[in-house]
Amino acid sequence: MRFTCDTSSRTPIYRQLIxxxxxxxxxxxxxxxxxxxxxxxxxRELVVNPNTIARAYTELERDGTLITQQGRxxxxxxxxNDLTKRARQRHLEEQLEQLIVEAVHLGFSAxxxxxxxxxxxxQFAFPSSSxxxxxx
Amino acid sequence: MTDVIRTDGLTKFYGTKCVVNRLNLRIQQxxxxxxxxxxxxxxxxxxxxxxxxxxxxxxxxxxxxxxxTDMKPETRGRIAYIAEGHPLYNWMxxxxxVRFSRSFHRQWNNTLAEQIxxxxxxxxxxxxxxxxxxxxxxxxxxIAVAPEPELLILDDPTLGLDTVVRRDFLxxxxxxxxxxxxxxxxxxxxxxxxxxxxDRIGVMVDGVLRVDCPTDHFRESVKxxxxxxxxxxxxxxxxPGLVNSWNLGSQLELVLVGYDEEQRAAVESLEPRNIEIVDxxxxxxxxxxxxxxxxxxxxxxxETGDDQSTRDQGAA
Numbered sequence: 028m029r030f031t032c033d034t035s036s037r038t039p040i041y042r043q044l045i046x047x048x049x050x051x052x053x054x055x056x057x058x059x060x061x062x063x064x065x066x067x068x069x070x071r072e073l074v075v076n077p078n079t080i081a082r083a084y085t086e087l088e089r090d091g092t093l094i095t096q097q098g099r100x101x102x103x104x105x106x107x108n109d110l111t112k113r114a115r116q117r118h119l120e121e122q123l124e125q126l127i128v129e130a131v132h133l134g135f136s137a138x139x140x141x142x143x144x145x146x147x148x149x150q151f152a153f154p155s156s157s158x159x160x161x162x163x
Numbered sequence: 164m165t166d167v168i169r170t171d172g173l174t175k176f177y178g179t180k181c182v183v184n185r186l187n188l189r190i191q192q193x194x195x196x197x198x199x200x201x202x203x204x205x206x207x208x209x210x211x212x213x214x215x216x217x218x219x220x221x222x223x224x225x226x227x228x229x230x231x232t233d234m235k236p237e238t239r240g241r242i243a244y245i246a247e248g249h250p251l252y253n254w255m256x257x258x259x260x261v262r263f264s265r266s267f268h269r270q271w272n273n274t275l276a277e278q279i280x281x282x283x284x285x286x287x288x289x290x291x292x293x294x295x296x297x298x299x300x301x302x303x304x305x306i307a308v309a310p311e312p313e314l315l316i317l318d319d320p321t322l323g324l325d326t327v328v329r330r331d332f333l334x335x336x337x338x339x340x341x342x343x344x345x346x347x348x349x350x351x352x353x354x355x356x357x358x359x360x361x362d363r364i365g366v367m368v369d370g371v372l373r374v375d376c377p378t379d380h381f382r383e384s385v386k387x388x389x390x391x392x393x394x395x396x397x398x399x400x401x402x403p404g405l406v407n408s409w410n411l412g413s414q415l416e417l418v419l420v421g422y423d424e425e426q427r428a429a430v431e432s433l434e435p436r437n438i439e440i441v442d443x444x445x446x447x448x449x450x451x452x453x454x455x456x457x458x459x460x461x462x463x464x465x466e467t468g469d470d471q472s473t474r475d476q477g478a479a
Contacts, residue, residue, distance in 0.1 A: 034445070037443060077337075
């Protein structure tokens with residue numbers, strides 16, 4: 028997967044990288060266990076200060092998307108869920124709510140909305156069934 | 164962290180005009196510092212004072228822990244400087260310019276210089292006056308980097324370069340940054356470049372350092388607010404951190420620095436129908452900030468974890 032950076036965007040560069048990695052994982056373009064370019068490599072490739080890349084990687088490690096293996100590099104982590112299913116569902120429902128508000132305001136019917144949703148979903152790699160409840 | 168650049172009340176007058184006003188700049192080892200400001204804001208004068216080319220009227224500065232007024236030649240040799248416009252002796256060839264510069268330095272990594280010249284495919288026997296602006300910039304970069312300096316000071320190094328050469332130049336800069344412990348101070352007007360390479364930025368306005376903080380912190384703290392009103396928008400709104408405001412009939416546009424709860428409460432007390440908060444990119448944030456009502460500009464500084472970094476230009 029190729030990363031990009033756009034300095035005219037209102038999103039800071041480290042945020043752009045975080046979004047690209049998260050989106051890449053969700054779309055199945057980045058698979059668990061896959062190795063990402065090192066901070067130095069990506070810094071040269073994108074012509075961006077290495078600290079900016081490191082900041083994005085650190086944040087992605089903190090949220091569990093990436094994992095660093097000492098001396099081996101940075102990898103896409105196995106999916107894990109620290110939150111309970113209920114908490115995750117609540118989070119998703121909040122996001123959905125905003126989306127539906129927007130759809131209604133833009134004048135889409137329920138059928139059109141669902142059809143669009145299905146179409147977009149084809150581009151993403153959903154887990155086959157919901158992972159079991161986290162013990163924590 | 165050690166301060167590689169440290170100025171204390173550095174001041175310069177040209178005639179009666181104070182072009183650099185009690186500047187207290189601290190740049191730590193390993194930092195890449197983007198030095199910003201509009202033309203005439205005092206960036207070049209500051210850099211020239213650091214390099215000993217302009218005498219300060221008061222205050223002083225230290226580079227690598229040594230005062231600029233009595234710096235040992237060995238210390239000077241650990242600092243590289245690229246002047247605005249890449250001035251070089253035009254009658255020399257590329258090879259002659261490199262050999263000439265080499266004679267001033269105790270330490271000189273010729274492999275590195277050759278690598279850079281090769282990378283840019285610079286013809287060694289070509290006279291400098293026959294090179295393009297971009298090629299002259301590349302020669303001066305090779306010469307500046309060859310002594311493996313600990314501190315690089317670049318005065319608007321990408322001025323007048325085309326987009327592709329500029330990107331090449333930045334790539335080289337990134338490679339220099341990746342060598343451990345290098346500190347870089349560079350001035351620029353191209354905010355996209357600054358966002359790519361700078362950890363931290365300083366903004367000079369009329370000789371005063373008004374902003375000194377991490378790059379992302381600056382852009383995130385400058386916000387534009389668009390307020391909609393049922394009737395005419397109120398006149399004469401003011402609150403701490405207000406940089407600029409425009410009354411557009413039933414809309415009020417505000418540019419605020421360090422947007423926080425206090426400002427939000429002040430804005431909400433106007434009882435607008437709607438408040439839209441617009442994020443800005445670095446260039447937009449810079450423009451909004453520097454073209455504002457200059458006298459009333461709020462200061463923006465953030466601790467670097469070092470008590471020395473607290474700015475006191477507020478009195479200026």
